[in-house]
Amino acid sequence: MPQTSAQVTAAEISRIAGVTRATVSNWRRRHEDFPAPSGGRESSPLYDLEAVRAWLASRGQASAASPSDELRTTLRLHTWESGGGTSDLLLLALGAARHPAEDLTAAVRLPDMDLVAHAERDAAAVSGAVPGGDTVHFGAIDAAVLRALYVCVRDEGAQAAVSVLATRELEDSAVTGAYRTPEPLADLLARLIPGTPARVLDPACGSGSLLTAAGRRGARELYGQDVLTVQARRAAVTLMLTTPEAEVTVRAGDTLRADAFPGLLVDAVLCNPPFGNRDWGHDELAYDPRWAYGVPARADSELAWVQHALAHLTPGGYAAVILPPAIAGRASGRRVRAELVRSSALRAVIALPAGASVPLHIGLQIWILQRPEPGGAERKSLLFVDTAEASVSGTGAGSTSATVSARTRSASRSASVDWTAISERALRAWQAFLADPDAFEGEPGIARAVGVVDLLDDLVDLTPARLVQASRGAIDPAELAEETEAARRDLVEAARALGEAAGYEDWRAAGPAAREWRTATASDLARGGALTLLRTLPEGARGRGGDGDRGGEGSDGAELAGQPVLTASDLSAGSGPTGDAADLRTESAPVIEAGDVLVRAVASGSGPAARVAGEEEAGALLGRHVHLFRPDPARLDAWFLAGFLGAEENLASASTGSTIRHVSPGRLRVPLLPLEEQRRYGEAFRRVYELRAEAQRATRLAEETARLLSGGLTGGQLLPSRDAGPEAAARVRGGDSPH
Structure with a gap:
């Protein structure tokens, strides 16, 4: 039965108010009128929801929770008897998706009993298509849950509601x-x-x-x-x-x-x-x-x-x-692997970098199989592709540097996964191999076709990283030497630019205590006309209403082909648009303008989370995992906005999820400051961004140069200098030779 008094945790209060957990803790300590705990334990107290909302309202703190957050909280607050459950509500999400927004609004306003009957009719209309759907009933479910679900479907789309419901059910089942x-x-x-x-x-x-x-x-x-x-x-x-x-x-x-x-x-x-x-x-x-x-x-x-x-x-x-890498070489599976190879049922093995999917600490593999056809052509080789280094930003998929990188891979799990590069590398090799397996030449250190006879040894080890190493000698020494020298020159220039960016010294303390200011959510600013929120939604999805968040403005389906796309990986790497419009899978997408503020839709990840679009990005399409904030320049400075929107604490308080934290753009907060003061902050944030960008560039070039040199020396393409002994090193340092 529904709880007579809904209770929330401190974490849920932070989501409702759109602040961090630390802010909630400060409220508890500094404000005597903050609601006292009504349950729970001393280490994890619970608070009465209505009392908390009344306290927030008395301070002018409007709820910043998105409809999906409200649904998640409502599910947490209400329980029901067996015979109905969260998974039953999945049917209702599907049924509700058939209605236009005005019908969903009307349903939300129905009295409780009428709402339950309406929900059961919606679910019954689609019950035959879902496993176990014929047993659904909502009599024991609190009407507040049904209202929250209808609002979520109306404002964020049925997929958002489905994600919340399924996640809640998995939590309840302890799976x-x-x-x-x-x-x-x-x-x-x-x-x-x-x-x-x-x-x-x-x-x-x-x-x-x-x-x-x-x-x-x-x-x-x-x-x-x-x-x-x-x-x-x-x-x-x-x-x-x-x-x-x-x-x-x-x-x-x-x-x-x-x-x-x-x-x-x-x-x-x-x-x-x-x-x-x-x-x-x-x-x-x-x-x-x-x-x-x-x-x-x-x-x-x-x-x-x-x-x-x-x-x-x-x-x-x-x-x-998709398989774990151990299956490619485990002794217990040798006979099965041998038969898969001998019968030509296994056509290719593609190695992915660590972090591509759970478990994130290992590099998974893709096995491509084909059921043999009776009397089909004999296949003499298998394809092996190693994409482990395709996730390193700034590495060309077909360049010599990429080749050497693949041979001298780093085990870092913190590098962001560049799916564009991974997909390009895997598909290019697979399609070329399919077109003519016998003529496939491969790419040194990346892709190689290995004969069936060569694989049928005592181990039948199908690990791509081991098998593509044999192609390392195909790299031309002169080409590698030229590539290395070019990378070294770029590194020297990047180091000079980094020194200039780090030379700015005009920073000073705010005073004895940190500065405080009033803030507004991006949703509030959008409703007031100070900015517009845009994003690219999948085909058929609906954007949220009421907070200025719209999807798909600026181009139609016929115009997408051939246009560049700015992706979340581009934001992290500080690069220009590298995405493909064919991957957007939408009928329309916003077109980026100079001065737009771009923010990653996922809070986790390396590199800057926000930046201001320049001329390089202008005209590109907005990627699906990037939020776009278009400020009114008469009211908001773009770099000021980017600096505060991309702040770690701001992103954390506006994010939901555990493994992957998705940013709710309307919940991000911005200080309310005069435009002239905004511009001073904006100039400072621009300098900080330039410093980070130059540091990223220098680090990337240093890693690339080191890989080229190391790979060339160990691969036999490069020779050390005749003056590379200890005495020469001492002369470079300006000291004596060590003994």
Whole structure:
């Protein structure tokens, strides 16, 4: 039953007020009238929600929570009897998405009993398409939850509501190991499948990311299965929202033990299966006909998933499966790997950099498989691609420096993943190999075709990093020497520019205490006309209303082709637009103008989070993971705005999520200062940005130069100077030779 008194934690208060946890702690200490704890423990007290809201209102602190935040908080505050649950509300999100915004507003205003009946009708209209949908009822669910859900669907779209609901259900079920495949990785897997497959299966579909990517590329029959009912429901709802023209069939159940689609043959299989599961049914499935390439060992559940994927393919059909790197060389899987290689069922192995997907500390692999066709052509080689260094910003995909970087890789996990470079490298090699495997020349240190006979040794080790090393000698020494000298000259120039940027000294203390000021949220400033919020939304999504946040202004679908796109990676790297308009998948996107403030939509990550667009960015399209703030220059200085919007504390207080923290742009706060004072701050922020940009450039060039030199020396292309002994080093330092 609903709680008689809703209670919230300090963290939830910070989200409601749009401030940090530290600010809430200060309020508790400094204001005697702050509501006293009404429950919880001394270390984690709970507060009465209505009392907190009344206190905030008395101080003029309007709620900064977005509709999805309000839905998340409302779910936290209300419980209900068994027979109804969060996963049931997924149906309501799908049903509500069929209505226009005015109908949703009318539903929110209904009395409680009428609202419950209305919600049950909306859910019943789509119940047949979702696993377990015929058992849904909302009689025990508090009407406040239903209202919050309708508002979230109306203002942020059904996908935002689905994400909140599924996350809440997973928390309630104490499930671990359920992670969403990153969208760029899902897109890469879908693009690795040749042609346009009509029927696609994901036997471990999770939230439906891979099937959604397949639907975007034209698949018209989508089949999915997941062991978690809430994930199966979420996938079904997501697919029906994002690919309404496709036929969607999703089932709940243990795929390996109880295949929901026996006998189904599809054109393609995409899969990101669970890793390291020893309880996958090894004993009971020992004689399963799917194991055409050998019975997987108990420790090799991944090879069971590989063979399950092959069993569901039509002859000649392709599968792309994400696997941990250990499966490529583990001794227990040698016989199965050997048979996959010998039969030509395995066509390619692509290594990804660490951080591409969970688990973030290891570099995963993509195995591309093809079910052999009876009487098909003999295949003599496999493709191996190593993209581990494609995530290093500023490295050209086809340059010699990229080649050497791939051979002298860094194990740093902090480098941001450059999906554009990774996808370009993987697709370029795979498509060239597909076109003519026998004539494929590869790229030194990046891609190599290895003969089947050469792989069938005692280990059958299919690790790309090991196999592409053999191509290192193909780099031309003269070309590498020229590349190294150019990089060294660039580094010297970058060091000079960094010194100039660091030479500014006009900073002074604010006084005995830090300065304080009144602030306003970006939503408030947008409503007052001081700025406009823009973003690029996926095709068919709705933007939030009421806070100036709009999507897709500035270009239509016919104009997108060929235009550059500024991505979140470009912001982090300080580079110009490098994205491809074809990846936006939207009918329209905002066009960036000089003076716009650009902010990353994900709070985590290295590099600057915000900057002011210049002439280089003007005319480019806005990437999907970037927020655009267009200030009125008569009221807001652009660099002043960028400096405060990109502040770490500001981003933290306006973010939601744990592993990936998404920034709610309307909740970001800006000090209310006179324009002349804004300009002084703006000039200071511009200098800080230049300092960071020059430091990034110098660091990048230093790393590149060091890689070129080290790789050239160890690879035999470069020779050390004849004067490279200790005496020469001492002369350079201006001292004596050490003894």
